[in-house]
Amino acid sequence: MEHFRARCAALGLAYTHQRMVIYRALAGTDAHPTPEAVYEQVKREIPAISLGTVYKNIHTFTEAGLLREVNLLHESLRLDANLGNHHHFVCVRCKSVTDIPERDIGPLHLRQPLPEGYVLQRAVAELLGVCARCAGSEDVISTASSQ
Amino acid sequence: MEHFRARCAALGLAYTHQRMVIYRALAGTDAHPTPEAVYEQVKREIPAISLGTVYKNIHTFTEAGLLREVNLLHESLRLDANLGNHHHFVCVRCKSVTDIPERDIGPLHLRQPLPEGYVLQRAVAELLGVCARCAGSEDVISTASSQ
DNA sequence: TGACAAAAGAGAATTATTATCCTTCAATAG
DNA sequence: CTATTGAAGGATAATAATTCTCTTTTGTCA
Known part of the structure; x- marks a missing residue:
């Protein structure tokens, strides 16, 4: 500081x-x-x-790079009618969301209990990166590795 | 359908x-x-x-319950100056975000490769539920279990 | 079928964010 | 230490996303 x-x-x-x-x-x-x-x-x-x-x-x-946004998708509401368990890949460029089957990562489980009083309902993985379309169109490798 | x-x-x-x-x-x-x-x-x-x-x-x-919001925090930008690896617990009631140490869940790793061309930069767990403050103030158990 | 509550349509209002424009200030050279 | 200059700050208008309000229309159920 x-x-x-x-x-x-x-x-x-x-x-x-x-x-x-x-x-x-x-x-x-x-x-x-x-x-x-x-x-x-x-x-x-x-x-x-x-x-x-x-x-x-x-x-x-x-x-x-001094700060991060917690919610990359805050610009507008995004909806999902797929109620089954799955994870999400979010493209940091175009903000597209791609479903990742749960088995590709597995269900998330806590090794330690949540803080006292907290009630867990659901857990999903949020993968952040660059989608194929955005990656295909530019110098993504350098950008990705510089992160 | x-x-x-x-x-x-x-x-x-x-x-x-x-x-x-x-x-x-x-x-x-x-x-x-x-x-x-x-x-x-x-x-x-x-x-x-x-x-x-x-x-x-x-x-x-x-x-x-026919739909889900992908981004619970879309109402406004939320910021994080903590650049270390950690996960997030988001309260579905008050939208507060609580840091969860990475070791409590562990780093997320893919069992299967991402779709062709996708570049992963980072992966975080998003835990959804009710925080202690909100849980303490109401009939959360029924709400939580009815989800 | 008729009554009533719920839903749809139109558009105003609100909220979050971004852009513009002018003024002020930080960085650097001398 | 001061002058120069481009970047940063302040005020406010503009835009985008969402919600609200009001009136009309439509489902639901007796």
């Missing part, structure tokens, strides 16, 4: 107070906040900050 | 032509479409259908 300035420099990003506070808000929690929640948090320290700045820096940080 | 009318009756839902076509569009694909894509598909057969009708029925079907 104290090295945020150095990390920015290494990534070719300008260091700004806003960026430091935004990143600190994110790195200081495991609550997987929304941009709005980050904004509320940061506003305590920088009341004049703009929501647009928060969004812009979230994108910048994500592209730089 | 031919039994859609009967399934509606069993679920206490009125059978309408719109519902049948919407459900058929969803059950007939493994492409995990968006509501918009369903709308476009259904419009070919029912040009006068309203997008609102598609949304309403998607909700109705989801509540009835």
